[in-house]
Amino acid sequence: MIPYGKQAISQQDIDSVIKVLKSDFLTQGPQVPLFEKKIKSATQANHAIAVNSATSALHLACLALGLSQGDVIWTTPISFVATANCALYCGADVDFVDIDPSTYNLSASELEKKLSYAQQHNLPLPTIVIPVHLCGQPCDMEKIHALSKTYGFSIIEDASHAIGGKYQGKPIGNCEYSDITVFSFHPVKIITTAEGGVATTNTIKLAQKMALLRSHGITRDDDFMTEPSHGAWYYQQIELGFNYRMTEIQAALGVSQLTRLAEFVDDRNRLAKRYDDILGDLPIILPKQIKDSYSARHLYIIKLKLAETKLTHKQIFDTLRVKKIGVNLHYIPIHIQPYYQALGFRAGQFPIAEEYYEQAISIPLFHKMTDEQQETVVQALKDVLL
Template sequence: MIPYGKQDISQHDIDAVVEVLKSDFLTQGPQVPLFESKIMATTKANHAIAVNSATSALHLACLALGLSKGDVVWTSPISFVASANCALYCGADVDFVDIDPDTYNLSTNALENKLTHAKQNNLPLPNIVIPVHLCGQPCDMDKIHELSKTYSFAIIEDASHAIGGKYKSNPIGGCQFSDIAVFSFHPVKIITTAEGGVATTNNAKLAKRMALLRNHGITRDDKLMTEPTHGAWYYQQIELGFNYRMTEMQAALGISQLTKLFEFVNKRNKLAKRYNEKLRDFPLTLPEQTSDSYSTRHLYVIQLKLAEITLSHQQVFDALRQKNIGVNLHYIPIHLQPFYKNRGSKVGQFPNAENYYKRAISIPLFHQMTDEQQDSVIQALKDILL
């Protein structure tokens, strides 16, 4: 089976992890701060807070921005559920903004219309908007940032798919148009730490709060304590935090993987270009690359032109699996999940997202993919569709 995504682990990566296993620190040692510094150098952000997952990073980002009961987050319905769940972890509510049918990202036109409607009808406005850079393609952050000035919402970029990409010549994660950006290092992402994530920001106050909350709300900083220190052993818990720490092994793997980041992104773009050339005459809608950005091509999502073929969406998906092509679907619209339906979401609320779901298939694309493997995917699509 040719997988839709796969980690690329070298001997150098293995050696880096083994070196940590032989060291004095398996957690809370020097590797995590070093990894954070490498992330800052890569993204040009002033601060980076490494954690055990991107989900944890999203949660901490919401908390750092003061999200709480009675507040509202707006995000895209086409994402993994964590992009919405992070609001609920804070006791806030969540709503969605339909996607752009061309980029599959949160539509800035839909966002502006929804904001205007909410204000005119005294409906809740968002405290935070979480645009999701689906497949590594950045959202229209300039427009979202302009809207944030008018409607006073904070911005968390869910850049889980997008490390190594650019928006208007700026590295994604540099937070030029957001308060916080979040990356994922799950094995199928651009680089991996096995599980793991990071939040970047240019705001020192937000960085300090996220760092505090990832470690149980515990501090050894005299300035934050309520009384003088009792000695070198002394610490205080000053807030209810979490154990969201990244391990030293994960950080060492991340440091090693970062040395290959742009090689990986370049390879993915070459593979995507080859797909574009080979599939252009198929009854498919191929993913677009906006002119002002550089996508990491985390996923290559095709959409079936169902009116031009005799098979259904499911039949094409199943036929590809039967030919050992490990296709997947990213994503089921969050508002159609039973949990969210039970909270009041309904079919028909976000038609672009729902139409996307009815036609989308993620076909294999990963760093080590060979031309032969890619040709097998293309031939399988040809056999099924043509």
């Protein structure tokens, strides 16, 4: 089976992990701060807070921005459920904005329409908007940021797919157009720490809040304690926090992987361009790339022109799997998940997202993919669709 995504682990990565295993620190040692320093350099952000998953980073980002009961976030229905769930963890509500039919990202135009309608009809406006850079391609962040100034919401960029990508020539994660950006380092992402995530921000108070909450709300900093220290052993819990810390093992792997970030992203773009060149004659819609961006190319999503084939979406997907092509689908619209249906969402509310779901397939794309593997994928698509 040719997988849709796969990590690339080198001997350098293995040696870095073994070195930590032989050291005195498996948690809370020098590697996590080093990884954070490297992330700051890669993104040009002022602060980076490493955690055990991107889901944890999303949760901490919402808490740092003060999200709570009575608030609402708006996000895209085409994402993994964690993007919406992070609001529910805070006791807040969730709503969605339909996607752009070309990029599959949250539509800035639909966002503007929904904000205007909500304001005119005295409906709740979002406390936070979470655009998701699907496949690694950035959303229209300049327009979303401008809307935030008019309507007074904060912005968390869910850049789980996008480390190493660029927007307007600058690294995604620099937070020029957002309060916080979140990255994922799951094994199928651009780089991996096995599991792990990070939040970047340019605001020191947000960084301090997230750092505090990732470790039980405990501090040893005299500046934050309510009374003088009792001694070298002393700490205080000043918030209700969580155990969201990244381990030294994960961080060491991340530090090593970051040395090849540009290589990974360049190779993914080369492979994606090759797909563009050799898939054009098939009854599919190729992924569109917008100007002023450089996608990290986490995924290569095609849309099927089902009217031009004799097979259903499911039949095409299943036949490709039988042919050992590890296709996948990113994502089932969040609002049609049973849990969200129980919250009151219904099919038909976000029609562009639902149409996308009925046609989309993610085909294999990963750093170590060979030309032969790519040709096998293309031939399988031709066999099924022509």
